[in-house]
Amino acid sequence: MFDELRKIESLIDEGKQYLQTRLDQLKLSAADKSARLLSLTISVFLTAAVFFLFFVLIAVAGAFFLGDWLGSRGLGFLLMALLTLLLAGWVWSRRERWIRRPIRNALLRVLFEEEKKHE
Numbered sequence: 001m002f003d004e005l006r007k008i009e010s011l012i013d014e015g016k017q018y019l020q021t022r023l024d025q026l027k028l029s030a031a032d033k034s035a036r037l038l039s040l041t042i043s044v045f046l047t048a049a050v051f052f053l054f055f056v057l058i059a060v061a062g063a064f065f066l067g068d069w070l071g072s073r074g075l076g077f078l079l080m081a082l083l084t085l086l087l088a089g090w091v092w093s094r095r096e097r098w099i100r101r102p103i104r105n106a107l108l109r110v111l112f113e114e115e116k117k118h119e
Contacts, residue, residue, distance in 0.1 A: 036110045044103070059084055 059080050067076025091098065 033111055037107065040106060040110055
């Protein structure tokens with residue numbers, strides 16, 4: 001009778017240890033995925049900020065160049081604004097392929113990378 005109780009207690013203790021280990025593993029996995037998502041978000045944001053700054057500086061330089069070439073800085077800035085608007089419309093029309101899909105794929109890769117390793 002006592003042997004059976006000891007076996008049951010041992011089984012319960014092993015079950016508790018297994019659950020605690022599994023919980024710790026889930027916490028570590030969640031922390032790892034969160035850190036990778038945060039680093040991906042920060043790197044995408046910083047890259048976008050650098051490209052934005054580059055684009056703004058190129059647009060201003062182009063506006064000054066066109067203004068000097070045409071003899072009117074106002075006209076140069078107007079033409080550059082129209083060119084920027086056309087470029088923005090072109091990028092907007094391709095946002096699914098150039099923006100949404102790559103970001104979605106990167107996020108899914110970060111979230112489900114571990115599952116692929118185990119398969």
